[in-house]
Amino acid sequence: MKNKLTTEQASGYNDLEKMSTVDLLSNMNKEDKTVAYTVEKVLPSIEKLVEDIYSKMKSGGRLFYIGAGTSGRLGVLDASECPPTYGVPDNLVIGLIAGGDMALRKAVENAEDDTEMAWKDLQEYNITKNDVLIGIAASGTTPYVIGGVTAAKKHGIITGCITCNKNSPLSLEVDHPIELVVGPEFVTGSTRMKAGTAQKLVLNMISTTVMIKLGRVRGNKMVNMQLSNKKLVKRGVDMIMNELKVDEEKANQLLSKHQSIREAIDTFNLNNKNE
Structure with missing residues (x-):
């Protein structure tokens, strides 16, 4: 058995x-x-x-x-x-x-x-x-x-x-x-x-x-997450504020424009680098 x-x-x-x-x-x-x-x-x-x-x-x-x-x-x-x-x-x-x-x-x-x-x-x-x-x-x-x-x-x-x-x-x-x-x-x-x-x-x-x-995390942040509710949008704004050292209004503008935390951060950094 x-x-x-x-x-x-x-x-x-x-x-x-x-x-x-x-x-x-x-x-x-x-x-x-x-x-x-x-x-x-x-x-x-x-x-x-x-x-x-x-x-x-x-x-x-x-x-x-x-x-x-x-x-x-x-x-x-x-x-x-x-x-x-x-x-x-x-x-x-x-x-x-x-x-x-x-x-x-x-x-x-x-x-x-x-x-x-x-x-x-x-x-x-x-x-x-x-x-x-x-x-x-x-x-x-x-x-x-x-x-x-x-x-x-x-x-x-x-x-x-x-x-x-x-x-x-x-x-x-x-x-x-x-x-x-x-x-x-x-x-x-x-x-x-x-x-x-x-x-x-x-x-x-x-x-x-x-x-x-695969690069879907930066630092310790979910920079590629889907912004599917208010809580996640707020989290995304906080990530951008922390990473770019900008105020909440600017972070909101960047996120609204790019609809992506990663893209908002990368584009901002690229534009500042080229200035």
């Missing part, structure tokens, strides 16, 4: 329904504190994957995420936040979830068990060997994800995965396995907890590092 997956092992806590509110919260927090240390252990693996993504994107490639359930939602979330945060095209980082967009809100029965659907989904975006594919699955056994990365690898596409079990079937199929063994969940098998937190941390690190390396 095979050993039970770490993500499916029994919680170290019992009789949860008998715990007080403060004990429930404290014990969950205690477990959550271990997650960042788990991520720290796999930084070398994350680094190798990031370097490959960066190399492909410099040459016009894209990054794809595939997953099911919580893992799929986390991938879609990370992908959807790249355009407003870094001003990149919507099709540079693409997140796909088993069952389609409907599965973002409601579970789609048997969607994750289809070994061929992920590759069909990816083909709709004309994925090629210029791209990189990351499969996200806490268990590392999700057929949708394994089928997708297996097909992608056969087509010469660089593959990675983010999973929470050691030596899972998914890890064995990819070029860059990232294994976040966070241990049993507070609620047995509820991988939206520590496993999901670990996956979210790594996704943040991957996309943020790649975007910085």
Whole structure:
């Protein structure tokens, strides 16, 4: 009999329904504190994957995420936040979830068990060997994800995965396995907890590092972010004021004229240099 997956092992806590509110919260927090240390252990693996993504994107490639359930939602979330945060095209980082967009809100029965659907989904975006594919699955056994990365690898596409079990079937199929063994969940098998937190941390690190390396950040500022609401416009004005040492009125004028923080700063500096 095979050993039970770490993500499916029994919680170290019992009789949860008998715990007080403060004990429930404290014990969950205690477990959550271990997650960042788990991520720290796999930084070398994350680094190798990031370097490959960066190399492909410099040459016009894209990054794809595939997953099911919580893992799929986390991938879609990370992908959807790249355009407003870094001003990149919507099709540079693409997140796909088993069952389609409907599965973002409601579970789609048997969607994750289809070994061929992920590759069909990816083909709709004309994925090629210029791209990189990351499969996200806490268990590392999700057929949708394994089928997708297996097909992608056969087509010469660089593959990675983010999973929470050691030596899972998914890890064995990819070029860059990232294994976040966070241990049993507070609620047995509820991988939206520590496993999901670990996956979210790594996704943040991957996309943020790649975007910085691609020049989408200056200093520590999101100078390419989309100005889609009043809060972000105010943030953009503050960035321009701080960078150019101009007053708020001038910063507002520059931002209104150029509709881009980076362009406002660069044009102002260029004009002053030529004077």
